[in-house]
Amino acid sequence: MVPFLDLHAQYETIRADIDAAVARVIRDSAFIQGPELKAFERDFSLWCGRQETVGVHAGSTALMFALTAAGVGPGDEVITVPNSFIATAEAVSHVGATPVFVDVDPKTLLMDAALLEQVVTERTRAVIPVHLFGTPVPMEPICAFAEKHGLVVIEDAAQAHGAKWQGKPVGSFGQYACYSFYPGKNLGTFGEGGAVTTDDVERAAYLRKLRNHGSSEKYLHDMVGWNARMGGLQAAVLAAKLPHLDAWNASRRSHAAAYREALQSLPLTFVGVPSGAEPVHHIFAVRTPKRDELQRSLTERGIATGVHYPVPIHLQRAYAHLGKGPGSFPEAERAATEMLSLPMYAELTVAQRDEVTGAIREFFSAPVG
Ligand SMILES: *Cc1c(COP(=O)(O)O)cnc(C)c1O
Numbered sequence: 244m245v246p247f248l249d250l251h252a253q254y255e256t257i258r259a260d261i262d263a264a265v266a267r268v269i270r271d272s273a274f275i276q277g278p279e280l281k282a283f284e285r286d287f288s289l290w291c292g293r294q295e296t297v298g299v300h301a302g303s304t305a306l307m308f309a310l311t312a313a314g315v316g317p318g319d320e321v322i323t324v325p326n327s328f329i330a331t332a333e334a335v336s337h338v339g340a341t342p343v344f345v346d347v348d349p350k351t352l353l354m355d356a357a358l359l360e361q362v363v364t365e366r367t368r369a370v371i372p373v374h375l376f377g378t379p380v381p382m383e384p385i386c387a388f389a390e391k392h393g394l395v396v397i398e399d400a401a402q403a404h405g406a407k408w409q410g411k412p413v414g415s416f417g418q419y420a421c422y423s424f425y426p427g428k429n430l431g432t433f434g435e436g437g438a439v440t441t442d443d444v445e446r447a448a449y450l451r452k453l454r455n456h457g458s459s460e461k462y463l464h465d466m467v468g469w470n471a472r473m474g475g476l477q478a479a480v481l482a483a484k485l486p487h488l489d490a491w492n493a494s495r496r497s498h499a500a501a502y503r504e505a506l507q508s509l510p511l512t513f514v515g516v517p518s519g520a521e522p523v524h525h526i527f528a529v530r531t532p533k534r535d536e537l538q539r540s541l542t543e544r545g546i547a548t549g550v551h552y553p554v555p556i557h558l559q560r561a562y563a564h565l566g567k568g569p570g571s572f573p574e575a576e577r578a579a580t581e582m583l584s585l586p587m588y589a590e591l592t593v594a595q596r597d598e599v600t601g602a603i604r605e606f607f608s609a610p611v612g
Contacts (some may be wrong), residue, residue, distance in 0.1 A: 245586045245595045246574055247473075247547035248427055252590035257487060264479040273475040276455065283478040284438075286485055291404075291412050291422070293440040295447035298473030302401040302423025302437035306334030306371070308453055308471065309419035309439045312446045313395040315340050315368045322362055323371040323399075324354050325555040325567075326575040330423075331373055331399050332556045340368070342565070344557055346572040350515035352376075356384035362389075369395040374413050376551070377429065377495075377525035381517050382408050382416040389417075397421060400439075402525035404430045405492045408518045424481055428524050429495070430488050432477040462542035491589035493529050496590050502527055503599035509607045511537075514582070526551050529603075530581040538583055540606045546599055549584040588603040 254261060264279075273279055284296040299305050299593040315321060315342040317339035323331050332342040336575045354372045370389050372380040380398075389396045396417030400406075404422060404608055414420030422428075424436030441447055457468030499522075503513060511531040516522050528551065531537055538548050555575045557567040569576065585599055 244316060244545040244592075245547065245598055247584070247586050248588050249590055250426055250431070253491075253588070256590065257483065259298070261480060261482045264483040265476060265525060268475045269559055270576045271526045272286040275472060275475060277475045277478075279475040279479040279482065280473055283473075283482040283485070285481050286482055287438060288440065290485060290488075291414050291420075291440055293415060294442040294444060295440065297439045297447055297450040297454065298403045298478055299437045299440075299450075300473060301469045302421060302425060302428075303334060304471045305401075305421035305437035306330060306399065306453075307337050307396070307449055309397045309421050309441075310334055310340065310369065311453060312439070312441075312450050313369055313397065315395070315421065318366060319368040320364060320366040321361060321369045321371060322367060323374075324373055325557045325572045326352060326552065326578060327373040327375060327556065328401070328552065329556055329561065330401075331371055332562065334430065334453065335371070336487055341412075342556075342562075343367070344567065344572055344575075346574045347578070348515075349574045349577075351378065351477075351517055352514055352516070352574070352578050353378060353380045356381070356388060359385070359388045363392055364393075364510070367392065369396060369397055371397045371399050372417075372555065373401075374400040374406055375526075376514060377403045377523035378514070378516055379403065379406045379408035379413045379520040379522065381519065386416055394520055395419070401425075401428065403523060406523045407521040410521075412430045418443065419446075424477065426531060429492060429523055430481060430484060432480045432484075434474070434477055436473050436481065438473070455475065460582045475558040492523040494589035494591075495527075496522075498587060498596060499527050501593075502529075502585060502600065505597075506603060509604065511603075524587055527587040528582045528584045530578065531583070532581055534581050535582050537603065537606055541599075541602055543591070544598075544602045546602055547586060550579075550582060551584050553579055555579050586593045 319340040399421040401423035454471040457466040
């Protein structure tokens with residue numbers, strides 16, 4: 244039995260710290276806007292090398308708020324990719340703008356910067372590259388394109404806490420970066436959580452008001468905001484986990500290297516990592532046209548896998564109104580039929596890893612038919 248993810252195994256490694264942090268929040272009734280949130284925001288800013296972190300309710304909220312802070316609204320267009328979690332596009336829709344997709348590089352499945360010029364219009368206001376699976380998007384061509392057209396770059400780093408592009412942390416290239424702390428992310432809380440990071444101190448103050456009913460002083464509201472605060476319990480859990488994140492990411496990297504080594508001679512391909520990228524393997528996906536058969540075979544042996552994502556965003560019913568039918572983004576569409584995500588988390592044991600690779604090797608050497 245190998246689970247896809249084992250959150251409890253992680254908790255067991257840091258139980259005393261987590262329990263103490265949770266007890267502290269309860270003892271102090273520091274549930275909302277308390278010192279725990281301030282402490283986590285400070286720690287996270289230091290850790291990812293940015294001036295400001297604004298903790299919010301979820302990664303989806305972070306994306307929506309970053310777009311709002313960037314002044315993106317009704318009538319505007321935002322360029323992103325169709326092979327992401329739907330939240331990337333939803334955030335654009337929720338500020339009243341329209342997501343415009345470009346296809347991805349067939350090797351890395353990351354935004355293909357060469358296609359950006361084909362979709363830019365007078366209405367384009369922002370670009371959202373997604374560091375999918377924890378692999379950094381090559382940022383130079385995207386930043387150069389954005390600068391040329393006067394666009395804001397918002398990095399979707401929801402799967403990439405700690406990944407580096409040419410030695411610099413992801414999230415330090417665009418004007419804003421958005422993180423998710425959904426439980427299963429590389430840094431996950433016990434519930435929902437997200438954050439926007441930025442070096443713009445004034446925009447960070449705006450974001451803090453936006454998440455708190457437009458208020459920086461109780462019952463005085465300078466603007467129309469909303470309730471999108473990160474809770475104290477969530478922040479305390481994240482602050483307790485953050486010191487371990489580098490080691491967890493290193494462990495994921497060693498699992499990824501071992502998967503590659505054990506599977507390299509098989510008729511499957513790995514999702515490519517651009518040279519200069521230091522990924523954090525939120526997801527470890529392999530590609531094969533026999534994806535469904537392979538997944539079934541692994542399931543029968545008690546090995547859990549995932550598909551990220553089975554239907555690209557432009558083919559979801561929610562986005563049928565964009566009129567981008569099958570064939571619009573062939574690389575993203577082909578990837579959706581071929582990708583299979585293998586068990587990946589820091590606490591995965593060598594025995595579990597061997598069980599996974601052994602089962603895959605057996606699947607491919609089984610007689611055809
Ligand atoms: C998880 C995720 C989000 C949304 O984050 P939530 O915290 O679940 O709202 C956005 N973008 C990507 C790429 C994600 O993986």
